[in-house]
Amino acid sequence: MFRNKLFVVLLIIPVFLSSCFEVIEEITMGKDGTGTMTLTVNFSQSRTRIAAIMLADSIHGYKVPSKQEIQQEMDKTVAQLNKMPGISNVGSTADFTNFVASIHFSFKDVADVNHLIRALLEQYKVKDTNIPTYNYNKDETRFTREYTYSNDVRTQFNQLTNRDKEIFSNAAYISILRFESTITSYSNKLARISKNQQAIIQRLAIPDLINGRTNISNQVQLSK
Amino acid sequence: MRQVLQLLILSLFTGSIGTAQDLANKIPEKALAVASIKSDQLFQLFPIAEFNNSALGQRLLGDFSKRTGGNYKSIEDAGINLSSTIYYYYQKTDSISYNCLLIPLSDARKLETLFNDTTRAKIKQQGGTKFLTTSGKNLIMWNNEMLYVVHGSVSSYFFNDSLTAARYGIRHLSYNDDYYDEPVIDSTTATEDATEVNVDTSAANIAIEAPEPEETVSDIPPPVEETAYTRAQKEQEARQDSIAATWMVAYALDILDKSNPSILNNPAYLRSVDKEALGSFWMEDFQRIYSSYLPYNYLKYTNMLKGYGSINARLYMDKEHMRITGEMALDEDKADAYRKIYNKKLNKKFLKYIKSDSLIGFMSYAFDTESYLKELPKIFSQTYGSFSEEIDLSGDLLSLMLDEKAIARVVKGDALILMTNLTARESTYTTYVYDENYERKDTVQTKMETLPDILCMFSSDDTHLIEKLLKYGISKHKVHFENNVYSLYHSTKNPFNLHVLIKDGIVFMGTSLTDIEQINAGTYKGNLNKQQKDLLLKNNMTMFFSPKNLHNKMPVTEIGNMSETAGKLLGNSGNVYLKSSGIKGNYISAELIADVPNNQENALKYFFSLFNDATKPQ
Numbered sequence: 112m113f114r115n116k117l118f119v120v121l122l123i124i125p126v127f128l129s130s131c132f133e134v135i136e137e138i139t140m141g142k143d144g145t146g147t148m149t150l151t152v153n154f155s156q157s158r159t160r161i162a163a164i165m166l167a168d169s170i171h172g173y174k175v176p177s178k179q180e181i182q183q184e185m186d187k188t189v190a191q192l193n194k195m196p197g198i199s200n201v202g203s204t205a206d207f208t209n210f211v212a213s214i215h216f217s218f219k220d221v222a223d224v225n226h227l228i229r230a231l232l233e234q235y236k237v238k239d240t241n242i243p244t245y246n247y248n249k250d251e252t253r254f255t256r257e258y259t260y261s262n263d264v265r266t267q268f269n270q271l272t273n274r275d276k277e278i279f280s281n282a283a284y285i286s287i288l289r290f291e292s293t294i295t296s297y298s299n300k301l302a303r304i305s306k307n308q309q310a311i312i313q314r315l316a317i318p319d320l321i322n323g324r325t326n327i328s329n330q331v332q333l334s335k
Numbered sequence: 336m337r338q339v340l341q342l343l344i345l346s347l348f349t350g351s352i353g354t355a356q357d358l359a360n361k362i363p364e365k366a367l368a369v370a371s372i373k374s375d376q377l378f379q380l381f382p383i384a385e386f387n388n389s390a391l392g393q394r395l396l397g398d399f400s401k402r403t404g405g406n407y408k409s410i411e412d413a414g415i416n417l418s419s420t421i422y423y424y425y426q427k428t429d430s431i432s433y434n435c436l437l438i439p440l441s442d443a444r445k446l447e448t449l450f451n452d453t454t455r456a457k458i459k460q461q462g463g464t465k466f467l468t469t470s471g472k473n474l475i476m477w478n479n480e481m482l483y484v485v486h487g488s489v490s491s492y493f494f495n496d497s498l499t500a501a502r503y504g505i506r507h508l509s510y511n512d513d514y515y516d517e518p519v520i521d522s523t524t525a526t527e528d529a530t531e532v533n534v535d536t537s538a539a540n541i542a543i544e545a546p547e548p549e550e551t552v553s554d555i556p557p558p559v560e561e562t563a564y565t566r567a568q569k570e571q572e573a574r575q576d577s578i579a580a581t582w583m584v585a586y587a588l589d590i591l592d593k594s595n596p597s598i599l600n601n602p603a604y605l606r607s608v609d610k611e612a613l614g615s616f617w618m619e620d621f622q623r624i625y626s627s628y629l630p631y632n633y634l635k636y637t638n639m640l641k642g643y644g645s646i647n648a649r650l651y652m653d654k655e656h657m658r659i660t661g662e663m664a665l666d667e668d669k670a671d672a673y674r675k676i677y678n679k680k681l682n683k684k685f686l687k688y689i690k691s692d693s694l695i696g697f698m699s700y701a702f703d704t705e706s707y708l709k710e711l712p713k714i715f716s717q718t719y720g721s722f723s724e725e726i727d728l729s730g731d732l733l734s735l736m737l738d739e740k741a742i743a744r745v746v747k748g749d750a751l752i753l754m755t756n757l758t759a760r761e762s763t764y765t766t767y768v769y770d771e772n773y774e775r776k777d778t779v780q781t782k783m784e785t786l787p788d789i790l791c792m793f794s795s796d797d798t799h800l801i802e803k804l805l806k807y808g809i810s811k812h813k814v815h816f817e818n819n820v821y822s823l824y825h826s827t828k829n830p831f832n833l834h835v836l837i838k839d840g841i842v843f844m845g846t847s848l849t850d851i852e853q854i855n856a857g858t859y860k861g862n863l864n865k866q867q868k869d870l871l872l873k874n875n876m877t878m879f880f881s882p883k884n885l886h887n888k889m890p891v892t893e894i895g896n897m898s899e900t901a902g903k904l905l906g907n908s909g910n911v912y913l914k915s916s917g918i919k920g921n922y923i924s925a926e927l928i929a930d931v932p933n934n935q936e937n938a939l940k941y942f943f944s945l946f947n948d949a950t951k952p953q
Contacts, residue, residue, distance in 0.1 A: 135767065137775070155764035159784055209765045287773050310773035 131156045131281035134317070139289040140221065140254060144247045147200075147217050148224060154210035161210045178207050185212065188231070192216055195230065197223030221245040221254070243327060252292065252333040260323040268321045282317035284327075292333040299329040358422055358437040358481055361590055362598040366424040368618040369598060369607075374417030376613045380652055380939035383411060390947075405448055414445025415482070424598070430493040431582055435590075436484040443479050464591055468580050476587045483591060487583045489575050503578055508567055603664065607647030614650040620664075621646070642669035644921075652938035657929045662922040670921040672713055675706035677875045677917035682794045684839060685751045686871065688854065691864040695754040695787070695888065696880040699871055705743035709734070744797035751871075756788040757888040758847065785889070786831070790845040798837045805835060819855050822848070874914040876925075882908035903948050907932060909941070 135151040192201040197219040241261040293308040302313040319325040386392040422437040466476035474485040607617035621643040644664025651658040679701040712730025808814030815822045821835040834851040836843040853859035886905035909930030935941035
């Protein structure tokens, strides 16, 4: 057992250096305001490190959950989402070889997603200081994501140890919005529009989001 | 408390010419732990003038000047004589435990100027001794020769006994009580528990004020309404503090003014003393300390640490090394058991597989498996003495089931684990590409990842069982066999590729296929240096780490990600060794050595610089 732990310790020294992950948010909107959303967290680039961490009981004072615990937690979340008004077809996938997890669902109105995020944050006891809110105005065919940066995020982040901050240093956030109609204009100049003009993508580094150096608000005007 | 800490730091770095005075004779014979630091050696390594000009020195002097309204240019101005030794000790009785600091003085008047006017007004005097109670738990006492700082904590069990509590006017509170008719108790009637400490009862008649509140702070939250219960509880706590303060004064006066039997009568303590050592530490028998904390109803477990005696350690610092040596005493039975277990040397054949010039680290041990298995029941029966029959029985059962000799043939008990290299390995990961319309497609990409190369070896006279296990792995398609080498490839459960080779009575396990293949072909070239050879062959347990070799092998791209501080720390650090050579006399010993890099003047300055690097804001 002791040797096993020693192995893990030796392993963590170098693999700690390569830690990155990506978060992908995809929303597909129908003309009638219904749609689907998929959230994916991909730790594949750090999989050696995660595999090593999962051999240990805890790291840097945090308990390392087992595969079963992660799966149970995901199942619990799926069950909870299924009960939420306006949310249906909830499903999840977890790949413990590449360490990729995703959750997807359909919504009647994109505003239902706002309730969903709030409920999830409450469940995991995360202070909801600045979460994006979504809105779709059917009459004006305008999709908006509103996001106001709050210094609280930076304050909370700064309370982490340097070692824990390092985890976020190479993390990326990708948002893709897909529509049935073509996009006539959009407000966020950091976003890029697709060739068929029906999708919009924004990539950014998570540390920029934490420090308020970038914004994910966007107002997308669609053709009528 | 802050003042006490500042005094300690100050005293560690102060030196002045004065008559050498050793205060060890003031440490009671029944102390449970003693630590000492020789300040003269300390400031030889870090001259006083240099300390005065260092960042820490400047800050300390500035702080003292501000607090006292004085103008301190040198830490010598504090009146502390440190051509002598500073002692800390710990003593415990049934009723109270004392943490004490003994600091020799050269000029008590200079010390008094450290206190501000308000504090100075509270100084009390008895004969040539002055004292100050800074709170209910702290006491500072001094005469012309020494400064004595005491922190006392009343044992929570002591007042649990209702008769004892009543004797000292302590009430056991309950919510059902009426708190308004408290009996008035004169705290001066309190007397020291005379069974453990010899107390001058006349001294206990000094009136002690109830502890005063700490300095007020402006950002205190608004007061919460006090209930009768919390008020009564506070009164009881204040009464306990007052009793403790009375005990502490009596105890301290006894230490300062009288000559009592001292720790110098204890041979185990004397063994810890070495005039060459910069610092030393000694702790009484584990068993005695452990049982002194156990309330009476748990006495049946008191044999838990039986056989383990006192612990001592010494710290040495010179131009080339920092060294900590430690020992633990064992009783005859335990020493005998460990002597048999430690009667094993590392297999000499291991040595040709060590490349000293590039090695990052290693760990080795050599224990006698057969003796260990045979002694195990004995060690258990000593520990759990009160369940001796059951332990005897299970020991016999264990011996019956295990064939100690057969196991010792499979695993002889010696092993060497080497961290030989860091190797970049290509690894794949899943990510996504997006087409022109931002539709997501899964894709597999590759990246280089650095992993440590580990080579382990252990001796075995009977490798049949291990081979059977590996062959079972082959039949289950988990193990690949080619050219004598068994390979387990990495999976989600095993982040390494692991290659196993059995050769010359040694089982090799390594993450580098090249290493294992070279060992198989007999072309592996080691280059063991003499220092590491001696370290491995003369000790039963060793560890070695070369921060510089680790730093050199780290790929530049990854160092970029690493914090600058950690990189600098590794690059500027010398090698570190840990070794244990087994039993000498009835003591088991271990030693930790850190080499001082060539560009550093001495060990103390080296550690100061490491500390500065580590705490520097990024």
